[in-house]
Amino acid sequence: MRTNLVSQIFFTTIGLFFLWACSTPEGFSEPEDPMDAGREFVRSVLDGDYEKAALYLSNDSEDLELFKRYSQHMKKRPQDELLSLRSASIIVNKVEQVNDSTSIINYSNSFTKKPTEIKVIRAEGKWRVDFSYTFSGNLTIE
DSSP states (O other), X not given: OHHHHHHHHHHHHHHHHHHHHHHSOTTOOOOSSHXXXXXXXXXXXXXXXXXXXXXXXXXXXXXXXXXXXXXXXXXXXXXXXXXXXXXXXXEEEEEEEEETTEEEEEEEXXXXXXXXXXXXXXXXXXXXXXXXXXXXXXXXXX
């Protein structure tokens, strides 16, 4: 009877591990700092991997809705533009650490060359992108 219980626990644990592994996109890892979170988010967006990029978003309903609309818009862009974005490099112009749980990253990419800011926050012990900041700019950077 004890052997059956141990076997059930073992196979349940293995099953849960495979479910978790299959639900996480390839190449995703928890960011260690704001730069990791920002870089991975931007790279995923440039690559058109919106599922992976969404994993770096804060769990705020406004962020999730804005990103959903943004990704739908981007998917409709011309194919040559999407290919150029995939091959673009990320250029970090400026990083401002607002406090120990908030950083503002001003960046552009080698294709559009348009400066853009993202806010990266630590929420529930994890570094995440506050996507709505990009549109509202609720902090200023000098």
